[in-house]
Amino acid sequence: MTISPIVAHLRSYDDRIAVLCSRSPSAGVTAAGSVADGMQRITYAQLAILVEEYATRLGPHRRLVAIAARNDIDSLVAYLGALSTGSVVLLAAEITEELLDTYDPDVVVDAGVPVARRAKSAHDLHPDLALLLSTSGSTGSPKLVRLSTANLMSNASAIAEYLSIGPDDRAATTLPMFYCYGLSVVHSYFLRGASLLLTERSVLDDQFWEQARSHRVTSFAAVPYTIDLLDRVGFDRMRLPDLRYITQAGGRLAPERVRAYAQLGARSGWEFFVMYGQTEATARMAYLPPELAAEHPECIGIPIPGGRFTLEQVDDASAAELVYHGPNVMMGYAQSPGDLALGHTVEALRTGDLARRTADGLYQVIGRRSRFAKIFGLRIDLQRLESRLAAAGFTTDCTESGDHLVIAAQRGVDVRSSAEVTATAARLSGLPAAAIRTCPVDELPRLANGKPDYPAIRSLPGAAPSTTRDIRALYADALGLDPASIRPDSSFVDLGGNSLTYVTTSARLERALGKLPPDWPALTVAELERIPSGNTSFGRSLDPATLLRAVGIVLIAGSHIGIFTLWGGAHVLLGVAGFNFARFAVTAAPRAQRLHHALRTAALIAIPTAVWVALTLLFSDYYGWQNVLLLNKILGPHDSDTAGHLWFIEVLVLFMVAAALLVRIPTFDRLERRDPFWFAMALVAFTVLFRVQSFGLYSTHDVPFSPLACWFFALGWAAAKARMIWQRLLVSAVMLISVTGYFDIPDIDAADRERLVMAGLLLLFWLPAVRVPALIAGVAAVLADSSLFIYLLHWQVYPLFGQHHIAALLAALGAGVAATRVVAGLRRWSLSRFRSRESGLRPTLPAPVSRSAGLAESSGRQSDRVTAPPRGAHPHA
Structure with a gap:
């Protein structure tokens, strides 16, 4: 029987630990690994068997396999098993109706269980095509990035090279696997025979740090929001003797935060790698060498091994656009099943970022050329407006909602009124003040990958009418808060809920929602709003x-x-x-x-x-x-x-x-x-x-x-x-x-x-x-x-x-x-x-x-x- 290159590669590391996870796989496997301290230890040889068995279950035909991925062993085995059959994997957090209707996958995998919709593929799949990822790293976008095996291997190799990943390294999976940044950790570590602590725990969870220490984690990946969370849990005081480096990407981190973490790493014995990338480049395009981070925190650094940048002047900007060239540049986009038959339609990646090259040979992103909105007949450069508001002393994210400009304005020590933000934005944009809605917030809404959450901004109080039960208003009244300060990802505990407010709040929530989940204090506002109405089984729950x-x-x-x-x-x-x-x-x-x-x-x-x-x-x-x-x-x-x-x-x-x-x-x-x-x-x-x-x-x-x-x-x-x-x-x-x-x-x-x-x-x-x-x-x-x-x-x-x-x-x-x-x-x-x-x-x-x-x-x-x-x-x- 022919052994796939993936299985052969896994077997080459034999008895080295590949994965530590909280439970054994559920797909009827024969090699479950050893258990100690409540953690499953799966070697490369055992992982190869799991992948091979899963590939056998999928069958010999090359098909389009859609996988709802989580950071668990079932999703990992399903992903590697599908790739090892030569199938094309569509990886997402959730296989939405829109994705099903648009791409009609041949196999759908959820919780590791494959459901075949047909024995052979209904699609013409290009021989080089291996992976489809959402352009935004979010769930279910029908616009997908087409990536080849060569894209995946070249980027994994480049990342492993500049991070010096070795067999003794172990990464904690702090980012979702369906996100290109999180997936690149899997690829680069398996390429070098290193191991993963496969977990879905947040860095806010005490048990995450317990596991990181006890299982000698040497690295983890962070987006800007992760850095915010690290500040909150007192990361600067933690003792992590095995930590070798932290990587940061997924959005721009403020230069002062880059410098602070670079200096913290230097004091604590680990390195801080700032990285730059896009899904269209498989994951990474540039990195800032740690020794330069404190001195040049505003830069994205140098191209990854095998890649290079050019700067191309654009007509509508005073700066040049950053263009990336390398073997990890995507094959192209897919917006329909017919696009899956296409070969390479992209030679170089126009990033959409405006950049310059410093005298030290480092690249610095200074703006974005493609974020425009047309409001009241005016073409508004949202990125430029944000930059000019920042120069005026306001930290904002701007987006459009119908015929209005919506501004999420972050409060600060010297916070001024929303009226002043609106007046400044009107002056800078030329829009009438009536066309601008300013929503003051304690923190700017962010996606899981750390990028601005524009849908969340459009749903802020004062931006647009809410279509869900107003949990924010309930929390605001029970906890004595400003409704505008309550984010969709805030929980009762996050908002200062305590035993003094627990009973009243739980009673009100149960009246609003019906049966209240036992763990409701830890659920976010968004999660509570998604609880179906009418969930009113007998009686009510009492703590x-x-x-x-x-x-x-x-x-x-x-x-x-x-x-x-x-x-x-x-x-x-x-x-x-x-x-x-x-x-x-x-x-x-x-x-x-x-x-x-x-x-x-x-x-x-x-x-x-x-x-x-x-x-x-x-x-x-x-x-x-x-x-x-x-x-x-x-x-x-x-x-x-x-x-x-x-x-x-x-x-x-x-x-x-x-x-x-x-x-x-x-x-x-x-x-x-x-x-x-x-x-x-x-x-x-x-x-x-x-x-x-x-x-x-x-x-x-x-x-x-x-x-x-x-x-x-x-x-x-x-x-x-x-x-x-x-x-x-x-x-x-x-x-x-x-x-x-x-x-x-x-x-x-x-x-x-x-x-x-x-x-x-x-x-x-x-x-x-x-x-x-x-x-x-x-x-x-x-x-x-x-x-x-x-x-x-x-x-x-x-x-x-x-x-x-x-x-x-x-x-x-x-x-x-x-x-x-x-x-x-x-x-x-x-x-x-x-x-x-x-x-x-x-x-x-x-x-x-x-x-x-x-x-x-x-x-x-x-x-x-x-x-x-x-x-x-x-x-x-």
Whole structure:
């Protein structure tokens, strides 16, 4: 049997590792590779077998094979298997109806599974043709780039040469395989017998960096948006001892960022390669040698090995167009099946970029000649307009929408009003101001490949009417944000969502969308808007933390009033607080932002408490000045009637502030990012010391109701970071052992309290969601959202009702709900007034948090601090 060159090449590297991935292939393979640390290790010899088996499944005939590609082993095997049969591969993120209608592929592959639409090809395929890619790197564009095997091999060889890729190199797949930049990593690494860490994880994901370190990744590819994300996760402080270089392409990176990363690499022991390319050149045309990046950050560098540039004067520009010549220049474009029979229709690639050659022999792109729009009869050079707006101090992306110019204007430190941007654009373009729509944004919308996302710009608030449910408006109202600051790729956590806003937002979303996905806080606005309408199966989902808060506040108030006696809710809610702190505060955000938002959340607990306590001093001696400062558990007196009333709020605020300060310390920050679960377990091990030793700080009776109960908070933190069953089992075992006997002190019903605490924490640790009737879900959400004010006010409300306990409970709950609504209304009103006052300087306030800054809000949800005992009731809830 004839062995394809691809299979033969793979076999030539024999037992070297080719791919590390999270699971074995699903296509009925016989060589799945070895498994260790939860990762599949597939050698080149095993990969060759997989590819050969897949090629056999496809059959001997050369056909047009459309593959929906992901960064997984199934897609990789399908791609290589199709190429090894000599077939032509159409590679995309999704095989859309438009692609199916336009090109009528013979075979369609999704999730690695081939579906043959015919046994032989219906198309005339040119012998040299191997690959079809979208011109933009996006999904489903019917205009495709035709690439030959020679194109692929020559570009892979050139890239491998200037990057000095060797067999010991390992690249993490940070870019999608259907994008020419991401695919070039696959080609160049396999050409040299190097390996891939095949992953779809984002650089925002802690586990991406865990895998990069543990599997000794030596490189990864970045687009400008990736660089933004690296800044947010504190990449400059990461320790990656095996990292050899980072490549950057997919769009222009600002010169100051190029210089900063080149200098960072020089300090850290890795190199920064800035590269220039287009899909039409297979991938790469130029690179900037790392040693020149700091000195010439504005340049694209020199041609890749085997390529060359010429500069050709154009009539409508004062500069010359950059033209590339080399064996990686595409065969030509395809816009219909008939074009698949064409040979090479392009000799050189006119890039469309205006450029110059510096005295040092480096090439520099200075503009673009082909971005024009015709609006009001005027021909507008959008690239030139952006450049002139930049010179005027505005960072913008410009596009057209019908008969209007749409400008996405990025806010900055010296941001000016959208009216000023509009006036400047009108003056520079000659358009009337009425034809210009300026949309202020915190960040300019970008595609996955880092290029401007013009469709997203056209859909910005104020640019065009929205055709989808307005998730932005919902988030803006719930989180107190400017709708214009909410990007399609922003999630609840990104926008600063925390436990203080979780319940209200989830309830509103579920009313808008029907059944809400359990992972909705991590889903983007665009993903939520795509959820089908009417997804309203029985009831609604309740987060266990929300359920525990609602039940907890009822149990606490009811026990204080005397309806029943069920103690232990406070300690369950300490675990809930730690759980939420880990979810919303201990994230990928930079240290300073983590601290800022955690302290802000603590303040939203502490300030209302202090204000209410201070007000009570005007008409009673119920509390003392120590309670106003939330320091009664530290300053005393410990023997007053109300000494224990606010203990839970006091220690919760203390825990949150201490935890936020802890992860602000660089050493602990690095340890936590390196291994979030074991860091949390180390905190558990440390704080459990206070379970067995009080160090004489508190009496035996007071220990469980003091700051020494911090280990409940740490247990919740560890549970939130537990990703595997064995990790949850470990946290659960530690909890059960630690709680047993903890309340075995005089005058305490230990057994019932321990059972309640254990049951609540186990529910928190193990139950992802609770499905309940909509009415119950709504009531629980309201109670959880109002729990702080229910707790604060019930001490003063229920004594007014004497022995009418049920009425007292209902009145306390109602007062807390009413107070919560009033405070929320005042907050929205104050924000609106503030924006109005600022409108003379800017159209709207910048979003309180950027994509990452918002990741740092914490667990202080209003329902995280319910509990404390009543006058005459047991002093410890």
